[in-house]
Amino acid sequence: MVCEAPADRETACLLADRVLVGAIDWLDDGTLDTQRRWQGRTPNESFLRWASVRSEADKAGLKGLFGHFGSKPGEPDALVARRALMLFMKADKAPDAVVLIRDSDADPRRRLGLEQARDDGRWPFQVVIGVAEPKRECWVLTGFEARAHEEKALDELEQRLSFHPVRDAHRLTASEHGAKNDAKRALKELMSEDPERERECLRDTPLASLQAQGSKVGLSKFLEEVRQRLVPVVSGTSPAP
Template identity: 75%
Template sequence: MSEPAYDFGVVCEARADRDTACVLADRVLVEAIPWLDEEMLDTQRRWRGLTPSEPFLRWASVREEAKKAGLKGLFGHFGDKPGEPDALVARRALLLFVDSDTKPQAVMLVRDSDADDRRCIGLEQARGDKPWPFEVVIGVAEPKRECWVLTGFEAKAHEEEAVSNLEQRLSFHPIRDAHRLTASEHGAKNDAKKALEELTSGDLEREFECLRDTSLDTLRERGERVGLTQFLTEVRERLVQVMDNRSPQT
């Protein structure tokens, strides 16, 4: 089998983050590019880490990988401003892809904000640091990846009671107001991971359905306050153009 035509690098913290972002990005690609359909995806693009055989580059591994690679220019300001959170590690990650044996055509930086708005600014600083030889796509989940999945949750008949019970416990709607699930401690009252587990009963396939089956228009409408709308726009405006040279559709 021939190699895919496009290599897209992914930097994230865990496999679940990678799968969430890539499923959504694939859907936008198929929606936006007339000649591309779902059956063709694996022959056209590959999501990868520093090498094609790795599924993603983990944020926690970036510093050590940069040290092993002997990369220079890892510190310093961004323009005339100090780096915001994640700016320096994102710069290292992008330099690692520049230095890789087979450069990707795009790199996707995926991060939880953890309720810190400065993280998105930091990633944007890294993207604007230099003219990278690939497109850079940013996805920041506000405040957690699970909030993107909750945005796509459409209750089936047997799940409506669980949604009602969770809304009563939280005192806000877990889907419309997923951005309020800001707890940093797992198991806390407003923990996004706990809320998602309650609604999906920990079923990964049910979680996947939220990303795969809910319409992109619905995700865009609901996702403004959790960073999902912005991510889908990034993919549409930046990644689509790597595979398709037409102007973005509006």
């Protein structure tokens, strides 16, 4: 797992696990931990942090990772993703899959950059890409259904934004923390920084609803990536990468 913060890891792992259990008939919540392990480069690391990739690559002696991707220059995140994938190739035990989770920060080129890195070579593992558009919090908002005591906060937030913060979460594009259309601020106003309430949005909302409602925030693409690339790995039906 490559991401930037524990919340990103938890969100991606929870969603991926739901897809795995739903798609593999012999897998359930009770046996899940015996079939997969989420980690960073070693079992002692919960994830590889994007901000640490360059320094870790230098420590590992990885050289010559600059340059073009095919005949094109790298888009944002292409080079750092290439370094990250190379680090996993040099691990004592190569993983079966690497999951790259990133906020787009309203820059669609970030997904292109991750795809460039994935297409850069024949990696000995599957590469799963998840880009939250524009922020991870928008994935959580996609699964939000207001309870009775939350309806007032939702109405007030919609009035302040002049758009619906759940249906139009992709419009929460502010880069400045606390700005009017900041996704983190919207989530805080609706859920009062309650991590369990956030988990409920991702854990209890039907996957079909998340798939249908998450197209504009990158969630639908991530769920489909998990189905196409990770489910075969865990089920044992994966072709060679």
